[in-house]
Amino acid sequence: MASTLIDGRYWEATITLQNGSVLSTSAPQHVTFDIAYHPNTSVGHAEISFYGFDRDTVYAIIEQGSRIEFSAGYRDGFERIFYGVIRNVHHIRSGVDNYIRVFATSVSQDAQQAILSKTWGPGTPYLSMLHDAIDAMNGTLNLIPRDATYWRDRLGYAETSGFTFADYALRLAQDLATRSRSMLYSYSADGQLQNSGIYSQFYLCAPGYAATNDVHIITPETGMEGSLTYIPQGVIVATRLNSAMHPCDRFRVESQYYAASAGNPYEDNQRMLTANAAGEYYAETITHRGMFDGDVWTTSIVGRTPYA
Structure with missing residues (x-):
């Protein structure tokens, strides 16, 4: 190679x-x-x-x-x-x-435009509606965490009047993810799953949970670029291309930066203080960019605190 x-x-x-x-x-x-x-x-x-x-x-x-x-x-x-x-x-x-x-795209155009028209009776778990939406797109749903009881309680149940929906199945899935303050993302199914009629894999991830117990460590030594940008309940960080990073993965940022002392800012020999910036987050948005013979070869991550 x-x-x-x-x-x-x-x-x-x-x-x-x-x-x-x-x-x-x-x-x-x-x-x-x-x-x-x-x-x-x-x-x-x-x-x-x-x-x-x-x-x-x-x-x-x-x-x-x-x-x-x-x-x-x-x-x-x-x-x-x-x-x-x-x-x-x-x-x-x-x-x-x-x-x-x-x-x-990770989901075919046919799946994105699949229509779901259905009425569910009173007390129907919204989780059942989510499964119906994913089925309408010929997909399979992976829950993080996998506990169905947890998700039935988190999503809730249809009220006494029931629930009627007639629109894109993907829109219903997105609305239910928003309802549960969770993250819905997808990958295209591989050939083996496609042969069984499944064309997309969807993942519903609750705040504070990750698909694995692994934690990615991001430091200047492992390729972190520039400084952290703090946003409400999270950070934006860039690092050298991290192909192992997926949505909902946990990562920990560890970095140091220098700050001026509280003394006279005009002194030539001003003492510099070392400050630490560290925290654990889960990946909400991931962007990989690269140019093979250029300088840009990075992964940009929007991370949220575990229970944002």
Whole structure:
């Protein structure tokens, strides 16, 4: 792999065509990517540009591109950061550059536009309605924590008049996540699940819970860039690309910064104080950005306190 690395960075992609053919490409071919997971949309978005494809490959992807898997990282390890459905492909010529830009989402357009029209009787758990919404999108629901009783109590029950809904199933799922002050996000299902009729995996994560017990440590020594930005009940932090970071994961920030002493600010030999900034958060919004032969190769994270 050494010959395919630039400054220790590596990436690879697999594009599946509608006819079942698979196209694979990897470093050192030039690529740029912008991949974002945001709980307000519940759908992951990817914009990935590939350079250097021959004409036949370009037109095969434009005409038959179906799914894309993209992994990125470093010499010491890389992981998949996106797997989804290709929505559109642009063939772009700019000066001497000739490349394609692939737009993809973690949930197919058909699933996003699936309509659910149903009436539930009084006392129906909203959790049952959420399962119906996910089923309408040919998806599967993963609860974090997994305790169904916890989620029935957190989401509540339909009132005495029952509940009627006729709109996009995804909208109902998002409304119920908001109702429970929880985070809903998705990944496209892999081929094995798709063969069983499941096309998307949705995750509903309650504040203070994570999919695993692992805690990502973010410090200047592990690649933290710049300073923390504090927001209400959370932080924004940037680090070198962390392909292992997923929505709802826990992370801990540990950093130090220097502050001027309370003495005369005009003194030449002013004493500097070291202050610590540390805290544990869970990842709410994640954005991965990279340019293979450029300086930008980062993960930006909006983190919330465990019980925000």
